[in-house]
Amino acid sequence: MTLKVLDEVVETHEEYAIRRLGWVTERFQEENVCPPRWLLLLRASLKPATVALPRVKAAIEEALKTLECFKT
DSSP states (O other): OHHHHHHHHOOOHHHHHHHHHHHHHHHHHHHTOOOOHHHHHHHTTOOHHHHTSHHHHHHHHHHHHHHGGGOO
């Protein structure tokens, strides 16, 4: 029973990274900042091994597209 509940609520490392990217993207939007890729990854605390994961790569690209609208 306990393991089943934990499986339902515990997120994977990949899911955590994607959630962090979403949070960081929202903060940059609030600040009206369009960060370079390196700053997005730094603020999200993403390591190279995590960045290499396919779903994380896609989330990074989506975040950068979202933040493009702030470029002047």
